[in-house]
Amino acid sequence: MTENIPLLGACIDAASLPLHYEALADHKVLTGSPRPLVGMAVLAGLGDCEIGVWEIGPSTTTDVETDEVFLVLFGEATVKFDDGSADLVLKAGSLARLRRNARTTWHVTQTLRKVFCVSKTTEN
Numbered sequence: 001m002t003e004n005i006p007l008l009g010a011c012i013d014a015a016s017l018p019l020h021y022e023a024l025a026d027h028k029v030l031t032g033s034p035r036p037l038v039g040m041a042v043l044a045g046l047g048d049c050e051i052g053v054w055e056i057g058p059s060t061t062t063d064v065e066t067d068e069v070f071l072v073l074f075g076e077a078t079v080k081f082d083d084g085s086a087d088l089v090l091k092a093g094s095l096a097r098l099r100r101n102a103r104t105t106w107h108v109t110q111t112l113r114k115v116f117c118v119s120k121t122t123e124n
Helices: none
Strands: 020-023 029-031 037-046 049-056 059-064 070-083 088-090 095-097 101-119
Touching: 037 101, 049 070
Parallel strands: none
Antiparallel strands: 020 037, 029 059, 037 049, 049 101, 059 101, 070 088, 070 095, 070 101
């Protein structure tokens, strides 16, 4: 994670905000060569929530989620749930919720960037 970017009394362009990128862990990558990079910037805290921007390139990856609400800024992906819950079909403007401990597979077809709000008390 990066340092907090001050938002109090400020306005930023989250779609073009520079992010800190790292390669996704091998065990999470099903497809994507070279390994997909994940970018992130923490923007602020609000109560017990952390707000930030997250991005991933085209790939198929797995994850175990935390409690999160997010808004997609750009890109396209489908999130499948191991428990058979309905898929999330994501595109610019999609607002979605993930629940803690949900096991997911992300099929990202176009680089996806989202603004997220996660509960700091339930991070995995």
